[in-house]
Amino acid sequence: MGGNGHPHPDSADNIDSDPEFEDDTDPNGLDGEFKTGDDGRRITSGSDCKNNGDNDFVTEDYDIKGDDRIMQNIVDIGAYEYKP
Ligand SMILES: [Ca+2]
Numbered sequence: 001m002g003g004n005g006h007p008h009p010d011s012a013d014n015i016d017s018d019p020e021f022e023d024d025t026d027p028n029g030l031d032g033e034f035k036t037g038d039d040g041r042r043i044t045s046g047s048d049c050k051n052n053g054d055n056d057f058v059t060e061d062y063d064i065k066g067d068d069r070i071m072q073n074i075v076d077i078g079a080y081e082y083k084p
Protein backbone atom coordinates (compact mmCIF):
# COMPACT_ATOMS: atom_id res chain seq x y z
CA MET A 1 0.00 0.00 0.00
CA GLY A 2 1.38 3.35 -0.94
CA GLY A 3 1.08 6.65 0.86
CA ASN A 4 -1.82 7.62 -1.37
CA GLY A 5 -3.84 4.58 -0.35
CA HIS A 6 -3.54 2.85 -3.70
CA PRO A 7 -1.72 -0.46 -3.97
CA HIS A 8 1.53 -0.44 -5.85
CA PRO A 9 1.65 -2.44 -9.06
CA ASP A 10 2.74 -6.03 -8.88
CA SER A 11 6.47 -6.34 -8.54
CA ALA A 12 8.88 -9.01 -7.47
CA ASP A 13 9.78 -6.72 -4.57
CA ASN A 14 6.21 -6.38 -3.24
CA ILE A 15 4.25 -8.92 -1.25
CA ASP A 16 0.49 -8.99 -0.87
CA SER A 17 0.01 -11.53 1.89
CA ASP A 18 -1.47 -10.74 5.30
CA PRO A 19 1.30 -9.09 7.35
CA GLU A 20 0.07 -11.04 10.38
CA PHE A 21 0.23 -8.24 12.94
CA GLU A 22 0.12 -9.07 16.64
CA ASP A 23 -3.26 -7.33 17.05
CA ASP A 24 -4.48 -5.14 14.21
CA THR A 25 -7.46 -4.02 16.34
CA ASP A 26 -5.14 -2.43 18.92
CA PRO A 27 -2.41 -0.66 16.94
CA ASN A 28 -0.83 1.13 19.92
CA GLY A 29 -1.13 -1.74 22.36
CA LEU A 30 -2.10 -1.87 26.02
CA ASP A 31 -0.01 1.13 27.05
CA GLY A 32 -1.92 3.35 24.64
CA GLU A 33 1.27 4.73 23.12
CA PHE A 34 2.67 4.12 19.67
CA LYS A 35 6.32 3.17 19.09
CA THR A 36 6.53 0.82 22.08
CA GLY A 37 7.14 -2.90 22.42
CA ASP A 38 3.48 -3.82 22.91
CA ASP A 39 2.11 -2.20 19.75
CA GLY A 40 -0.42 -4.32 17.89
CA ARG A 41 1.13 -3.62 14.51
CA ARG A 42 4.25 -5.56 15.36
CA ILE A 43 4.61 -8.51 13.02
CA THR A 44 4.46 -12.06 14.31
CA SER A 45 6.98 -14.83 13.76
CA GLY A 46 5.04 -16.29 10.82
CA SER A 47 4.71 -13.01 8.93
CA ASP A 48 6.02 -12.89 5.36
CA CYS A 49 7.36 -9.42 6.26
CA LYS A 50 9.93 -10.99 8.56
CA ASN A 51 13.43 -11.05 7.07
CA ASN A 52 12.01 -10.09 3.69
CA GLY A 53 13.30 -6.51 3.33
CA ASP A 54 16.42 -5.28 1.59
CA ASN A 55 19.27 -4.28 3.88
CA ASP A 56 20.66 -2.02 1.15
CA PHE A 57 17.83 0.46 1.85
CA VAL A 58 18.27 0.63 5.61
CA THR A 59 19.26 4.11 6.78
CA GLU A 60 18.36 3.86 10.48
CA ASP A 61 20.01 1.93 13.28
CA TYR A 62 16.74 1.34 15.13
CA ASP A 63 13.15 0.47 14.27
CA ILE A 64 10.12 2.53 15.33
CA LYS A 65 10.09 1.08 18.86
CA GLY A 66 13.81 1.55 19.44
CA ASP A 67 15.02 -1.98 18.78
CA ASP A 68 17.77 -2.82 16.31
CA ARG A 69 16.58 -2.14 12.75
CA ILE A 70 18.10 -5.36 11.52
CA MET A 71 17.61 -8.57 13.50
CA GLN A 72 18.34 -12.07 12.24
CA ASN A 73 20.68 -10.47 9.66
CA ILE A 74 17.89 -9.28 7.31
CA VAL A 75 15.65 -6.27 7.78
CA ASP A 76 11.90 -6.86 8.02
CA ILE A 77 9.35 -5.09 5.83
CA GLY A 78 7.54 -2.34 7.74
CA ALA A 79 8.28 -0.07 10.67
CA TYR A 80 8.57 -2.83 13.25
CA GLU A 81 11.48 -5.25 13.28
CA TYR A 82 10.40 -8.65 14.59
CA LYS A 83 11.90 -9.28 18.01
CA PRO A 84 11.83 -12.93 19.11
CA1 LIG B 1 2.28 0.60 22.67
Ligand SMILES: [Ca+2]
Pocket residue numbers: 050051070071072073074075076081082
Ligand atom coordinates in the same frame (compact mmCIF):
# COMPACT_ATOMS: atom_id res chain seq x y z
CA1 LIG C 1 14.75 -9.27 10.60
